[in-house]
Amino acid sequence: MDQSPDPAAQRRAQLAALIPEAFSEGQLDVSALKRALGGEALIEGGERYALTWAGKANAYKVLQTPSRATLRPQRDLSVNFDEAQHVFIEGENLEVLKVLQKAYFGKVKLIYIDPPYNTGSDSFIYPDRFQESKEDYLRRINDLSDDGILMREGFFRKNSKESGHYHSNWLSMMLPRLYIARNLLRDDGVIFVSCDDNEVHNLRCLMNEVFGEDCFAGQIPVVNNLKGRNDRKYIATAHEYLLMYAKPDFESLGLPLTSKQVGEYKQEDEAGLKFQWRDLRKRGGADTKALRPKLHFPVHVDPDTGDCAMDRSEKYSVEVRPTKGDDTDGCWRWGYSKVKQSVSALRGAKVEGKERWNISYRVYLEADGKMRVSKPKSVWFGPELSTDAATKALKGLIPEVADFTPKPVDLLKAIIHQSMEEDDLAIDFFSGSCTFAQAMLELNQAEDVNRSFICAQLPESIDAQSALGLAGFTSIAQLGRTRIVRVIEAMKGSADLATPATGVQGFKSFLLSPSNFKQWRGDGIDTPEQLAEQMLMFAKSEKQGAAVEHMLYELLLKFGQELTTPVEPLDVAGGKVYAIHGRKMLFVLEAFTDAMIQPLVALKPREIIAIDGVFQDCDPLKTNLDLQCRDAGIKFTCL
Template sequence: MEKMKFETPDFTSGNIEKIAALFPNCVTEMRGEDGKVKRGINFEMLKQMLSSDVVDGDECYEFTWVGKKASIVEANKPIRKTLRPCVEESKNWDTTENLYIEGDNLEVLKLLQEAYLGKVKMIYIDPPYNTGNDFIYADDFMRSQEEENEQMGLFDEDENRLFKNMDTNGRFHSDWCSMMYSRLMVARNLLADDGVIFISIDDNEQENLKKICDDVLGEKNFIAQVIWERAYAPVNLKKHFSESHDYIICYAQNIDIVKCNGLPRNLEADNRYSNPDNDPRGVWKSDNLSVGPAIEEKVYEIITPSGRKVLPPNGRCWCYTKERFEEMVKENRIWFGKDGNNVPSIKRFLTEVKHCVTPLTIWKYSEVGHSQDAKQKLKKLFDGKSFFDYPKSVDLIKRCLQLYSDKNSIILDFFSGSATTAHAVMQLNAEDGGHRKFIMVQLPEPCDEKSEAYKAGYKHICEIGKERIRRAGEKIKADNPLTTQDLDVGFRVLKLDDSNMKDVYYAAGDYTQDTLAGMVSNIKEDRTDLDLLFGCLLDWGLPLSLPYTSEQIDGCTVHIYNDGDLMACFDNNIPESVVKEIAKRKPLRAVFRDAGFADSPAKINVFEIFKLYMPEDANDISKRVRVI
């Protein structure tokens, strides 16, 4: 019986397979770091296959830095990790479709590859701006440089995942670029074909970020670089300029199919329409009939109902030819004023106007808020306590959502911070009746012991983020009690951890028979059925937010995920009656514990039972029934 892998995909091997299918002559054999021979790519041959001229030399237009290749390797490297459910820290665990995930975002993104491949409609992130005084991720390829790490001062006892990237660091820009490149490479796979990504940034790395996005997402998929007016007053202590804006860079997965929803029309614009002549087609507003420059066939005299003779203004002409104008008069689409003596104008009906407005690339704080306003609102939400200096405005993120999400979209933020994105998703759902789902990912960065957050009892940033979602959700419902009864303000908490499986699961060949005999189980002792279930969901590529139930069948606990997308039993000594009952229900997938069967014949019998009850799927049984 096939075992679950519990390992993220090896993207390098997959890429080699894709290249081999197109250019088999570019595939070769080479020795890996372990000394073993493996398949590889002859890059010189590949370059020649992609060029109509003789490739000679290495000059080309490219954006590179120290560590770029290593960051690509890091992005493609498989990991053996899992996400462990934390029901007690969640809200509405059984009914919510939202996720809050604690852990290194690169590793979390890798774990989400199978379950959310091509399913995320919008990504918003607010990464470190690399100001010379903030923290960035120390990935494996960076941590291997021990001397440099000592100089930079690694912080965070949990695997040293962060370091303070000071501008005295010799790889100041390179380390930041490497961090962003690897994460964007993996995140791109999660975007839907018509999905978009918004990234906030300031002047420190704006230029490099855009080049990275050109590399990862494609230069042609650039949509816009928005300027957000984040400050409303100058800082007079500044020596040269007081910066009052940040940028939001926006890219599409595929710009040829992505659609912009536009912004909702406001009441002020609609109030300009009226109906002075009681036209049955509804309210309208007048529009100028003249245009310019003059075109001969559109220059003619118009006689109003009162007898007044009117010509276009000097050097201009009318919108229509005389014939078309007379047709418009018959259709009651020309307005001469109540007394019939005005210069004619066109009636533009509200019903014929676009119900959205094309956004500009400058977003003023009067429209989407500023950072100080966002700070004060967040402070009020936390009973007057201030935990973040520069949180993003809810209205700012809500505008991104309005432009490119639909009412059932999945929204991802893998630099969640204060969880503004989750707040914005719930707020917009409350306003338009949407069912958008959010996935927040955040490393549990420790709060400074001198900070107000730490003094208030929050040990790390995730605790603040989760509490912000709880409070924001309750406030939204309290403010809109009649329309938010079914609003999803909950979230399932999942935490990144090492694999549920012991090392023997992955490398049984390294163990002797005597060693194996002493191992009763290949599953770590501290793991629960829920841990194993969610590990299987990740490995099988199922969403982590769907409902599930558990029931007792002949003394065994059987878990049913989303009405049969997966059924699992992790008990020992599983009787045949339980296997038969599961097979009778014809689940799409079934998984059992390897140690749950007395011997190999018992495991083989499982296939026969499933074939008996699911003869129409007999050829797929070996792919649909697995053990851990």
């Protein structure tokens, strides 16, 4: 079976397609690359600006190591599995990202993550040996309990500030995950990362390297404790940060107006549409006649009605020019042609207690049938963004929660609202208690919009003696999945005509697992007998006891299909096949007979994919199907 995509190989292929003259006999010729780019485009000498740390090269090795894992469906832990458009994945997130990469490359509109802040007491995963196999690594550190829960004393490493690689370990953990995240984003995608002062400086440099400095969109302080925490010697911390990086084609959808902002639209026109008056003058320091003379011209007002015109007359007798508060000459926000075009909708009014007049224009609450939105500010604050609000929201669903600091639901709603439209996909691969999932489910229902998420979380253990442990929770992944279930239940209970349950409410649950197919190992073959034994073992590609549905979802991912792709089981001449995309792709995973060939080919799919074991060691049967597919112009793949 194919492994997950190799990012390094993909980038070499992209570079070769872009600059083929830079490659000779398949190898990169650095001198030829320099010639192709032009000497002035390259930095000469050994000194340059760069982010580096102990272990960076090894972090790239981790990135470039393919995954042999897969995702195993968990129907019993899902809600409406067959129809759900949301996905929850339990497993180590770097492996999960590698497994998802082929199927979701360039398809994700929004990524939000809340990684460990590296406070000095965090425990997180980072590799410490790079020459051993993943299996040996997992075995050495004894990472799994009997129940399959990742143990802190094994897989997790505490990264203390006394460590000589305190920042390096954190950066090595983040780099490969961010690189794959970049690969998943669409050309109009955006990523938000929560962080604090411990690593915000390093994270910004790292994201500049991964996404490019031109994609930096903002470093947003989020005030989540206005009183401040007693956690630092000199300053009481009141905020965290959101780093925002946007791909070149991203366009913000804005934020919904607050009730206070909506209340400012007090006027109504003849059609009953609400609007407010705004000053046509610009007020900025650079908005002067001297600097912008084309925006300084007169508008004439009827003093009795406030109606406006461009030309002076007996009726329009008051000349109004843009004047700043200090009585210096200013400018209008619109040019002459736009003011002339809209002059009938303008209003002139004398400033109370002064001889000066102002010109105002209408701003409507709705435009083209859509409510006006506001541009996100560079600082976010409000009681709905507080840590207390976040904890209250989680406890409302899971009362046993204690000593847990989730993100505020409204923070995630703000991120989703400005980033996603109908049918867009988001990923949160540090999903924790799944605040992101709750935010999207509730926002979808409130706005009658179908957005979808993939949440991934480690099966990190919960202390058995904690309130959550005593309530039966064994892992953070279980906590997050339970939260999603309870949000869906609450929404179904409250749904009515005013707040319809948008789409099919549910999610598919998956578990990161070893592949269902055998992996060829050539490193232990020294004799013809060992080779024969290996070949005999590979008479069937699938492992003994592999479930059909498990193999199906592994193959969907291997062939670039999303986890939510609708699957249609088909009965064909007494056998069963699985169809996707309107029967354009068929999977044969169960016993195949000669009677199935003609009706299968008659379906006229583009491709048929079968595992070798279904032919039950009957090579003529497999050959016959292959020939029939060739004659019909159908691609046939046997694994």
